[in-house]
Amino acid sequence: MAGSKTSVCCGVSSAVAHAPHEKPGYRLLDFVVNFMETPAGSVPQVRTEVTRADRRATIGCRLGIGRDRYRIAPGIYATGKPVADSPVLVTANYKLSFDVLRSHLAGIHAWILVVETNGINVWCAAGKGSFSADEVAKQVVAVGLDKLVTHRRLILPQLAATGVAARQVKKQCGFEVVWGPVHARDIIAFLDGGLQASDAMRRVTFNLAERMKLIPVELTHLGKTTLIVLPALLLLSGISPGLFSIHAALTRGMLAFLAYLLAIVAGTVLAPALLPWLPGRAFSIKGVAIGMAASALLAIRTTGQLTKTEMLALALFIMALSSYLAMNFTGSTPFTSPTGVEKEMRRAIPAQAAGGLIAAVLWVSAGFL
Amino acid sequence: MRDLRYLRGVTTLAYENERCIGCGNCILVCPHSVFARDGERKVRLADPDGCMECGACA
Numbered sequence: 001m002a003g004s005k006t007s008v009c010c011g012v013s014s015a016v017a018h019a020p021h022e023k024p025g026y027r028l029l030d031f032v033v034n035f036m037e038t039p040a041g042s043v044p045q046v047r048t049e050v051t052r053a054d055r056r057a058t059i060g061c062r063l064g065i066g067r068d069r070y071r072i073a074p075g076i077y078a079t080g081k082p083v084a085d086s087p088v089l090v091t092a093n094y095k096l097s098f099d100v101l102r103s104h105l106a107g108i109h110a111w112i113l114v115v116e117t118n119g120i121n122v123w124c125a126a127g128k129g130s131f132s133a134d135e136v137a138k139q140v141v142a143v144g145l146d147k148l149v150t151h152r153r154l155i156l157p158q159l160a161a162t163g164v165a166a167r168q169v170k171k172q173c174g175f176e177v178v179w180g181p182v183h184a185r186d187i188i189a190f191l192d193g194g195l196q197a198s199d200a201m202r203r204v205t206f207n208l209a210e211r212m213k214l215i216p217v218e219l220t221h222l223g224k225t226t227l228i229v230l231p232a233l234l235l236l237s238g239i240s241p242g243l244f245s246i247h248a249a250l251t252r253g254m255l256a257f258l259a260y261l262l263a264i265v266a267g268t269v270l271a272p273a274l275l276p277w278l279p280g281r282a283f284s285i286k287g288v289a290i291g292m293a294a295s296a297l298l299a300i301r302t303t304g305q306l307t308k309t310e311m312l313a314l315a316l317f318i319m320a321l322s323s324y325l326a327m328n329f330t331g332s333t334p335f336t337s338p339t340g341v342e343k344e345m346r347r348a349i350p351a352q353a354a355g356g357l358i359a360a361v362l363w364v365s366a367g368f369l
Numbered sequence: 370m371r372d373l374r375y376l377r378g379v380t381t382l383a384y385e386n387e388r389c390i391g392c393g394n395c396i397l398v399c400p401h402s403v404f405a406r407d408g409e410r411k412v413r414l415a416d417p418d419g420c421m422e423c424g425a426c427a
């Protein structure tokens with residue numbers, strides 16, 4: 001094999017493609033296709049397709065894996081070949097926000113100004129104060145935006161308004177803020193429509209798909225709790241006239257654990273999914289309603305295995321827990337006000353705690369009947 | 370968000386008519402269409418129970 005170019009140990013030497021922008025010590029991000037030279041320095045041009053690698057990372061992120069480190073470098077990026085009068089779109093440095101924005105910019109020549117929000121999305125960052133007028137002005141100055149464009153206009157996502165005072169941005173860097181649509185999917189219509197957003201583009205929605213996307217993260221939060229709940233249920237179930245019965249712990253414990261799982265499905269999966277159709281305005285009430293349905297299911301599936309007291313105990317347990325879990329979801333919706341949540345929690349938590357306690361007492365005493 | 374409503378009558382949102390200069394920014398930034406134009410130079414609270422207290426209009 002001497003002389004052959006395809007030697008096994010050294011790889012295919014001729015097939016190594018030369019990466020035009022590689023630099024020692026750096027790794028080129030796969031969404032960058034090229035760099036363009038501008039009066040404000042070299043600017044990365046990004047692709048407007050979201051690749052399979054991006055999508056995989058998104059799924060990981062939704063499951064809560066590496067969620068906190070999902071940030072990209074703040075600064076200026078480009079889609080297409082923007083020029084001096086191209087629009088400047090501002091976004092957070094949470095990669096999902098950035099991915100969603102660029103994926104809706106196919107065929108658009110624009111600048112994207114990414115501000116430092118510590119890898120948090122636009123709305124949350126605006127609420128926490130990191131997506132602020134100070135930060136926007138700071139990035140405008142840092143990238144030398146006045147050298148890049150001749151106009152003095154920034155298009156910000158509408159939801160950034162919670163944190164960004166438009167007047168302050170103008171005062172600090174001379175750029176005027178124009179409020180873009182809530183969703184990046186409307187950005188082309190917004191640009192084509194002379195920077196006017198329709199009423200629908202200004203409104204936040206919370207449809208089934210949007211609600212479902214939040215469920216996996218809510219579920220992963222429950223992992224640790226379950227590790228504590230399972231032994232506790234086994235312990236409570238085993239208490240018997242003869243002090244402790246391992247047999248009871250296992251048989252009754254498994255039924256109690258089944259009730260726990262049903263409560264989770266009801267409160268964490270079904271309550272968010274069926275939100276508009278469940279009765280009541282308070283989420284805790286919606287949680288009780290769906291918990292009631294879950295209890296009925298348990299009663300049907302376990303006929304003959306449970307006494308009336310036991311069934312009552314488990315039904316109470318399911319409703320209290322499902323109510324509590326559904327109420328937790330108020331923290332993830334775009335329409336629940338903090339004052340409302342506080343009012344709901346003040347009333348619901350004592351009721352849920354009482355329900356749980358009565359359920360435990362009934363469950364333990366049923367072991368003696 | 371017409372199909373999804375939270376508790377009634379709890380919002381801390383307050384609109385001071387005398388101080389309103391009618392710039393209309395609150396209409397632009399509110400994600401729940403809480404404000405509506407009221408004549409040339411003022412707005413009104415069209416749907417206060419829709420407010421989620423995000424603070425965008427403040």
Ligand code: SF4
Nearest residue numbers: 399420421423424426
């Ligand atoms: S606080 Fe937010 S939801 Fe409430 S009126 Fe102002 S912009 Fe609208």
